[in-house]
Amino acid sequence: MSSRSRGGNGPTRVDRIRSTLNSWKPRIVKSALALTAVLQGAGALIGPLGDALKEQQLLGGSLASLIALILYDAISEPGSKEVAGVYVFADSDNLHDEFKEAFSDRSVHVDFSGFTMETLLEAIAVPMRKMADREVHTVELHFRIIIAHLNLPMGLPGALVPAPRANESDTARYYFRDSPKNRERMREEFTKPNWTRLKAMLNAIQAKNPRMTISCEIREATQIPDRKLYILNRERVFTTPYGIEPDTVGPQGNQYEILDAQGFAPLYGRARYIGWHRKSNSHQAREIADHHIACYENLWQKLAEIKPEHPVIGDPRWTRPGQQSASA
Numbered sequence: 001m002s003s004r005s006r007g008g009n010g011p012t013r014v015d016r017i018r019s020t021l022n023s024w025k026p027r028i029v030k031s032a033l034a035l036t037a038v039l040q041g042a043g044a045l046i047g048p049l050g051d052a053l054k055e056q057q058l059l060g061g062s063l064a065s066l067i068a069l070i071l072y073d074a075i076s077e078p079g080s081k082e083v084a085g086v087y088v089f090a091d092s093d094n095l096h097d098e099f100k101e102a103f104s105d106r107s108v109h110v111d112f113s114g115f116t117m118e119t120l121l122e123a124i125a126v127p128m129r130k131m132a133d134r135e136v137h138t139v140e141l142h143f144r145i146i147i148a149h150l151n152l153p154m155g156l157p158g159a160l161v162p163a164p165r166a167n168e169s170d171t172a173r174y175y176f177r178d179s180p181k182n183r184e185r186m187r188e189e190f191t192k193p194n195w196t197r198l199k200a201m202l203n204a205i206q207a208k209n210p211r212m213t214i215s216c217e218i219r220e221a222t223q224i225p226d227r228k229l230y231i232l233n234r235e236r237v238f239t240t241p242y243g244i245e246p247d248t249v250g251p252q253g254n255q256y257e258i259l260d261a262q263g264f265a266p267l268y269g270r271a272r273y274i275g276w277h278r279k280s281n282s283h284q285a286r287e288i289a290d291h292h293i294a295c296y297e298n299l300w301q302k303l304a305e306i307k308p309e310h311p312v313i314g315d316p317r318w319t320r321p322g323q324q325s326a327s328a
Contacts, residue, residue: 085280087238089273095230095238096123098275102232103127106139111231111296113146113221115242116190119228119263120145121197132204141205143216144300150187151310153178154224157186160246160257174257182258185249187312195313202318216318219303220311228263229296237292238275241268
């Protein structure tokens, strides 16, 4: 995890100084080599100058040591050195730490896209509980959540149907198809209960912090997500793919096979969560963060006009207890 300034607003001053020195290092090396070559050439051509330089040891130990140190430092640093504002997490606990830090700001903004909000609730559980237990200095809390629409056929998650083998060389074991039974399971066991839990969390926070401005809205996507996306306070972006794995679900005696998009996926290497900061010293990191944020913003705006005919969530906006729910 790369260092950043207090409050998570980007690279530290040390990071900025290090980045500046690293950017100037090639120029220093080239200048020093050029100066050495000029002095050596001049010393060889002009006798008195050469003698004077030798007396001052400018062609000897001091300058040679300086050049050696610069060259050693230049070539000894690995090219894969961590860049401030780029995150690679092997464990979800690291992501949860980022949420805790984000929730310490006065204005908290969380954007998320995924299937059922299960991993989002896990990430916000601790900071939301703290907000509900005590008065905090946070004045704004905003959630924008995009979830999968589970009332229309989809291939993932979907049913796995054993495929008959045409011959010995046939490698197909299963056919995949839509599973209405599994979509119902996801709606009733995950999406709807998670929305109820999140609304209860917000109710508790509002009761403890009545002056806090809170907003939360869910929009159902037209496409099936292939990865989860988290955007914290409009600056830090984190993403991780869903793990595609066969699974057996359902109650005992009525189980069935599915091809699941697992939220708690098997690890594909150690880079389980990858992130970027909009205030990174790295131009590439900033561009990647901006790209993800712009893509999310575009989808969010489009889903305000393009809605499912039969939504899974009938009340997609949280409202303060006692107020009439606004229409979608």
